[in-house]
Amino acid sequence: MKTQYYTATSLDGFIADPDHGLDWLLQFGMTDDYPDFIRDVGAVAMGSTTYEWVLADLARSAGGPPQTWPYEQPTWVFTSRDLPAIPGADVRFVSGDVRPVHERMVAEAAGKNVWLVGGGDLVGQFCDHGLVDELIVTVAPVTLGGGAPLLPRRIATPPLRLVSATTHADTFVQLRYEVPRD
Numbered sequence: 159m160k161t162q163y164y165t166a167t168s169l170d171g172f173i174a175d176p177d178h179g180l181d182w183l184l185q186f187g188m189t190d191d192y193p194d195f196i197r198d199v200g201a202v203a204m205g206s207t208t209y210e211w212v213l214a215d216l217a218r219s220a221g222g223p224p225q226t227w228p229y230e231q232p233t234w235v236f237t238s239r240d241l242p243a244i245p246g247a248d249v250r251f252v253s254g255d256v257r258p259v260h261e262r263m264v265a266e267a268a269g270k271n272v273w274l275v276g277g278g279d280l281v282g283q284f285c286d287h288g289l290v291d292e293l294i295v296t297v298a299p300v301t302l303g304g305g306a307p308l309l310p311r312r313i314a315t316p317p318l319r320l321v322s323a324t325t326h327a328d329t330f331v332q333l334r335y336e337v338p339r340d
């Protein structure tokens with residue numbers, strides 16, 4: 159079981175543009191490794207901006223083909239606000255210290271991986287407590303010039319350990335790193 163930050167980034171290190179848009183990423187479609195990745199995930203965590211993006215995306219699809227909450231796994235959403243729930247989705251709203259939440263996620267994942275969807279600072283909070291095992295970062299061939307940062311933390315000495323670098327669809331490079339343990 160691992161705790162993984164699996165995300166896509168622009169070449170200049172942003173996971174969303176300054177107005178939280180993802181068009182720069184969605185123009186490429188989904189990477190072909192996602193079905194294998196999600197099969198091994200037992201619990202999901204995200205911050206409120208990411209959750210609100212998913213909510214807005216579901217709303218945008220109204221009138222088009224029916225879309226549903228994308229995760230079968232229990233999902234913990236970090237927020238200090240009262241956010242709308244999604245009928246039928248196993249979403250738990252939490253706030254504050256990530257450590258007790260991570261403990262519950264690991265228990266409920268029952269041997270599967272914990273996926274930290276983002277954003278970057280939330281993942282940084284898990285890093286601060288030594289709770290992140292792997293970064294799996296798909297680099298898209300675009301630059302954004304600003305936006306939501308990939309991981310606004312200093313992890314330099316010891317550095318991340320490169321596990322693999324693979325190309326996908328002649329478009330993306332996917333980098334997999336292990337986070338060093340003290």
Ligand SMILES: NC(=O)c1ccc[n+]([C@@H]2O[C@H](COP(=O)([O-])OP(=O)(O)OC[C@H]3O[C@@H](n4cnc5c(N)ncnc54)[C@H](OP(=O)(O)O)[C@@H]3O)[C@@H](O)[C@H]2O)c1
Pocket residue numbers: 164165166167172173174178179183204205206207208209211212236237238239252253254255256275276277278279280283306307
């Ligand atoms: N490229 C990709 O694959 C990818 C992946 C994931 C996300 N994204 C995008 O990246 C952007 C990330 O947005 P973001 O940087 O704002 O990050 P975020 O983590 O989605 O949201 C940050 C917000 O979550 C809440 N939060 C974070 N930690 C908390 C804690 N410990 N306790 C309580 N609340 C907490 C706070 O809001 P409140 O307390 O005010 O609610 C905070 O402002 C979004 O646009 C998302 O759609 C892209």
